[in-house]
Amino acid sequence: xxxxxxxxxxxxxxxxxxxxxxxxxxxxxxxxxxxxxxxxxxxxxxxxxxxxxxxxxxxxxxxxxxxxxxxxxxxxxxxxxxxxxxxxxxxxxxxxxxxxxxxxxxxxxxxxxxxxxxxxxxxxxxxxxxxxxxxxxxxxxxxxxxxxxxxxxxxxxxxxxxxxxxxxxxxxxxxxxxxxxxxxxxxxxxxxxxxxxxxxxxxxxxxxxxxxxxxxxxxxxxxxxxxxxxxxxxxxxxxxxxx
Numbered sequence: 222x223x224x225x226x227x228x229x230x231x232x233x234x235x236x237x238x239x240x241x242x243x244x245x246x247x248x249x250x251x252x253x254x255x256x257x258x259x260x261x262x263x264x265x266x267x268x269x270x271x272x273x274x275x276x277x278x279x280x281x282x283x284x285x286x287x288x289x290x291x292x293x294x295x296x297x298x299x300x301x302x303x304x305x306x307x308x309x310x311x312x313x314x315x316x317x318x319x320x321x322x323x324x325x326x327x328x329x330x331x332x333x334x335x336x337x338x339x340x341x342x343x344x345x346x347x348x349x350x351x352x353x354x355x356x357x358x359x360x361x362x363x364x365x366x367x368x369x370x371x372x373x374x375x376x377x378x379x380x381x382x383x384x385x386x387x388x389x390x391x392x393x394x395x396x397x398x399x400x401x402x403x404x405x406x407x408x409x410x411x412x413x414x415x416x417x418x419x420x421x422x423x424x425x426x427x428x429x430x431x432x433x434x435x436x437x438x439x440x441x442x443x444x445x446x447x448x449x450x451x452x453x454x455x456x457x458x459x460x461x462x463x464x
Contacts, residue, residue, distance in 0.1 A: 229323070236319045237262055244311065249388060250303045251311070258311035267316040275316070277309040289313050369394045374433060375405035381435045429460035436460055 241259050245252055257280055261267055266278035268286075279285035279296070287295045287309050298307040370387045371394060384401060388394035427447050429436050436447035436459075451458045 233319060233323060234263065236322045237315060240315050240318050244315070247389070248303070248306065251306055254298075254302060254306065254308045254311055257308040258315055261308065261312040262316045262319065267312050269313075269317060269320060275313040277312050280308060371395075371398055373398065373402065375401070376428075376435075377405065429458060431460060432458060 237259060241255055244255050248255065261277060261280065264278075268276040270276065274288065274290045276286045276288055277294075279287065289309060292305075292310065293299070294305075294307050294309045296307050296309055299305055299310070302310075368389050369391045370385060372383060372385050374381055374383050376382070386394060386397055386401070388397065427436050427438060428434075429449055432449070432451060434449060436449040439446050439448060446459060448457045448459045450456065
């Protein structure tokens, strides 16, 4: 039997979304499991137990529920999930935190029958009806800055693109960067007349090998050259090493 969802569904869904956003920022390797956990919570498939544990429904088998005790789940994904955070453990954590953010329900209204013995007797309340307080939607907090990040420029379909990678682990970030750079290697050089620099090195036309960026083609007095603005080169760089 699952834990009933709060009557203020909008506030509850906002709380779940905010909690999931924080979890996604801290656990970038568990984004798929976090999405599955949110579905379990919003479907009411998480039963918070009085002893602090939980019963969470299986995502693939409708008749199966997993018993979570002391942070351990019985599912097959538990031992291989990063940090043992399977979707069921994540759903338990999200549901528990969302329940803490919800306001307490008002006490039930006592009723008494006016005509005893009548099956359809009208009822009256002992006091004025108590309206449940409406909780304001919880605004998602801004995502924290990733502990490690790196920027690189690559050429995609003839256009220079800046790619930003973020991660919580520097070694893993460098491995991801190496994977991206292998997919977009440096453009090959060509030994045509316009591609030879003053230092004797070859360069791709329209591409600065010094700063690894695209250059603008310029025409004046019958001359054609490529350059780009860069403060480090005193204004304009022509992609050639200075003597």
